[in-house]
Structure formats: C-alpha cells, structure tokens
Amino acid sequence: MELIVQIVDLTKQYRNRRGVQHVSLELRKGDVYGLLGPNGAGKTTLLKLLTGLIRPDSGTISLFGHAIGESFESAMKRVGCMIESADFYDYLSAYEYLRLLGNYYHRIDKEAILYAIDQVGLTPYAHEKIKNFSTGMKMKLALAGAILPNPDLVILDEPTNGLDIEGIVLFRELVGRLSSERGITFLISSHMIHELEQLCNRVGILLGGELVHEGNVANLLMDGNSLEQFYIEQLTKRKEVYLHGQLAGGYSE
Numbered sequence: 001m002e003l004i005v006q007i008v009d010l011t012k013q014y015r016n017r018r019g020v021q022h023v024s025l026e027l028r029k030g031d032v033y034g035l036l037g038p039n040g041a042g043k044t045t046l047l048k049l050l051t052g053l054i055r056p057d058s059g060t061i062s063l064f065g066h067a068i069g070e071s072f073e074s075a076m077k078r079v080g081c082m083i084e085s086a087d088f089y090d091y092l093s094a095y096e097y098l099r100l101l102g103n104y105y106h107r108i109d110k111e112a113i114l115y116a117i118d119q120v121g122l123t124p125y126a127h128e129k130i131k132n133f134s135t136g137m138k139m140k141l142a143l144a145g146a147i148l149p150n151p152d153l154v155i156l157d158e159p160t161n162g163l164d165i166e167g168i169v170l171f172r173e174l175v176g177r178l179s180s181e182r183g184i185t186f187l188i189s190s191h192m193i194h195e196l197e198q199l200c201n202r203v204g205i206l207l208g209g210e211l212v213h214e215g216n217v218a219n220l221l222m223d224g225n226s227l228e229q230f231y232i233e234q235l236t237k238r239k240e241v242y243l244h245g246q247l248a249g250g251y252s253e
C-alpha cells in the first residue's frame with residue numbers, strides 16, 4: 001500500500017522543554033489512525049508539525065513522498081485538515097466561508113461546496129451567518145472545510161469536540177464512508193476512545209511527547225479487552241516504570 005505519511009525521529013521542544021520527542025510513524029493508504037494520549041501528551045503539537053504550522057527541531061516529515069521542509073506545497077496539495085478550533089469570519093455564511101476557503105485550492109466549484117456542506121449535515125443552514133452557529137455547528141463546518149479539497153489524507157484534531165450524539169454518529173459514518181469508498185487516509189486525535197475503537201484500524205498512544213505504543217486495533221482487542229482497558233493498562237504500566245525509575249534514581253528530571 002502507498003506510503004502516505006512518513007515521520008522519522010521527529011522532535012519539537014518548546015521553551016518549557018515540553019513538546020514531542022523522537023516520534024516515528026508511518027501511515028499507509030486507507031489507514032484510519034487514532035492518536036490517543038492524556039492532556040498535554042503532544043497530540044496537537046504532532047499534528048501542527050505535520051501540517052507545517054510549526055517547525056520541528058529535528059527529524060523529517062514526508063507526505064505522499066514529499067518532505068514538507070523542502071516541498072511544502074506538493075506535500076500539502078492532497079491534504080485536508082482541522083487543527084484546534086477553526087477561526088471563522090463570523091459575518092460570512094457557511095457557504096461563503098467554504099467558497100473563500102475554496103479559493104486556496106484548484107477547481108472548487110459550487111457543487112463541491114454544497115456537497116461538503118451536505119456531508120456534514122449542514123444543508124439547512126448553508127446560507128446562515130456563522131455568528132449564529134453553535135459550537136457543534138462550527139465544528140461541522142470546520143470538518144466540511146477539511147473534506148472540501150477532495151483530499152487523500154485528512155488530519156483532524158479532536159473533531160468530535162462539541163458535537164451532539166447525532167453529530168458524532170454522522171462523523172463516524174462520514175469517516176467510514178470516505179475511507180471505504182474513496183480510500184482516504186485519516187489521522188485523528190481524540191479523547192473519545194470508544195469512537196476511535198469503532199473507527200480506526202490502527203492507534204498510537206502518545207505520553208509525555210513520546211509515542212509509547214502503536215498497534216493494530218484488531219490485535220489489541222483480540223483477548224476481549226476494550227481499547228479503553230488497553231489504554232489505561234498502558235498508562236498505568238508507564239507510570240509504574242516511571243515511578244520505579246525515580247525511586248531507583250534512574251531518572252534525572
């Protein structure tokens with residue numbers, strides 16, 4: 001399968017020395033990859049690095065075989081993303097916002113905009129001003145923005161934040177459909193572990209900026225455990241290793 005994302009030994013440290021360290025990760029065509037981790041683990045940082053919003057200290061990122069440090073435009077051409085809460089021009093309607101966004105891409109016509117709006121269930125509100133939208137409606141609009149360019153890779157940071165139950169089901173169906181019908185690859189960071197369990201074929205656990213575990217969801221669930229049980233076990237195990245190391249004087253920080 002085509003290699004879509006290749007991250008090699010990626011490190012980004014903020015001034016406070018937090019961030020991500022030595023992350024290596026590969027995504028192949030059709031993967032729906034879930035990124036898990038507690039608050040502050042480095043998920044958003046990793047996604048920002050992947051989309052060029054921040055630069056790494058070291059390591060490389062290639063999308064579709066293009067290194068983003070060298071040929072950013074070629075790398076990003078087939079990528080749709082939603083990182084942190086999107087900023088909108090409140091005075092625009094949903095349709096006008098997507099039309100504006102469409103100017104950044106080639107061949108985004110009226111039909112493509114209406115299709116993206118329909119896919120996220122916002123058709124009845126297409127021509128309403130964004131300032132009248134609820135949090136969940138804005139989230140859906142951001143999601144419509146991510147799928148608008150008909151991408152081959154979609155990167156989503158906590159996409160179900162603020163969505164109602166119907167919205168979450170719709171999101172799950174949308175990802176499932178785009179993945180199975182169009183072979184779109186997804187990288188999704190979320191705390192909604194049950195959603196990820198249903199959606200993803202692979203998951204990675206970030207902890208303290210390190211990718212401490214990576215695996216195939218079907219394999220992780222083979223012994224009847226849920227992804228949540230596995231995740232909690234991993235966290236507990238790491239905590240024990242860490243505490244044990246500290247007691248033994250093995251960790252200097």
Ligand SMILES: Nc1ncnc2c1ncn2[C@@H]1O[C@H](COP(=O)(O)OP(=O)(O)OP(=O)(O)O)[C@@H](O)[C@H]1O
Pocket residue numbers: 014015016018019037038039040041042043044045046
């Ligand atoms: N601009 C910044 N300057 C300094 N430190 C930062 C900055 N952005 C993030 N951090 C720190 O880097 C670490 C990783 O943050 P990040 O936002 O990537 O975590 P996260 O896993 O997305 O968390 P959450 O689940 O809470 O959204 C945290 O300790 C955070 O405080």
